[in-house]
Amino acid sequence: RKEVEQDPGPFNVPEGATVAFNCTYSNSASQSFFWYRQDCRKEPKLLMSVYSSGNEDGRFTAQLNRASQYISLLIRDSKLSDSATYLCVVNIGGYQKVTFGTGTKLQVIP
Amino acid sequence: EAQVTQNPRYLITVTGKKLTVTCSQNMNHEYMSWYRQDPGLGLRQIYYSMNVEVTDKGDVPEGYKVSRKEKRNFPLILESPSPNQTSLYFCASTRTGDTYGYTFGSGTRLTVV
Numbered sequence: 001r002k003e004v005e006q007d008p009g010p011f012n013v014p015e016g017a018t019v020a021f022n023c024t025y026s027n028s029a030s031q032s033f034f035w036y037r038q039d040c041r042k043e044p045k046l047l048m049s050v051y052s053s054g055n056e057d058g059r060f061t062a063q064l065n066r067a068s069q070y071i072s073l074l075i076r077d078s079k080l081s082d083s084a085t086y087l088c089v090v091n092i093g094g095y096q097k098v099t100f101g102t103g104t105k106l107q108v109i110p
Numbered sequence: 111e112a113q114v115t116q117n118p119r120y121l122i123t124v125t126g127k128k129l130t131v132t133c134s135q136n137m138n139h140e141y142m143s144w145y146r147q148d149p150g151l152g153l154r155q156i157y158y159s160m161n162v163e164v165t166d167k168g169d170v171p172e173g174y175k176v177s178r179k180e181k182r183n184f185p186l187i188l189e190s191p192s193p194n195q196t197s198l199y200f201c202a203s204t205r206t207g208d209t210y211g212y213t214f215g216s217g218t219r220l221t222v223v
Contacts, residue, residue, distance in 0.1 A: 042217070043200055043214035044214050045214070046211035046213075087152070087153070098155065098212075100145075100152050101152060102150065102151065102152035
């Protein structure tokens with residue numbers, strides 16, 4: 001089993017739709033979690049950290065489920081500019097062992 | 111402006127010709143790391159450094175070397191590049207501590223022919 005798994009997509013959604021991505025991780029010792037956004041051939045950029053209590057930033061909501069070992073990202077009212085690949089990142093801490101998922105591609109359609 | 115600077119952005123080289131990709135950060139971050147990104151494989155860690163003179167292997171270190179003589183710089187060295195090292199490379203840095211995400215450089219697209 002991969003350490004971090006994501007559905008590669010693509011997810012093709014119309015503007016204004018709500019879309020959710022999940023990411024599962026295998027190491028129960030994982031301590032911190034992030035979502036990154038990557039536009040084609042560019043560097044990944046931090047979208048948001050994921051906290052145990054869940055967190056929201058505008059149209060974006062991130063959740064963590066430690067019992068089932070997954071994190072999720074919900075995007076409401078999708079915009080064309082949300083089209084990108086979303087990377088799930090898991091850190092088991094200590095020695096800064098960070099693992100990236102392969103990403104989920106989102107295409108928002110007019 | 112807080113940033114991670116990589117150079118060069120694009121590089122085409124021949125098999126066996128030593129090269130260095132530079133990485134510099136201006137945020138006084140302790141932790142720096144190199145990744146390569148290949149289609150279908152995502153980002154894979156090559157080497158990382160917890161601080162000056164402290165480096166360790168990531169998941170795919172074969173064929174690469176690094177050094178960390180100064181806090182701000184973390185060059186990636188390919189002593190004898192081969193075609194299977196053709197990839198998109200990213201340098202990243204962060205403060206040590208679990209709740210901080212990475213800042214990435216703009217990437218280096220390397221082609222080895």
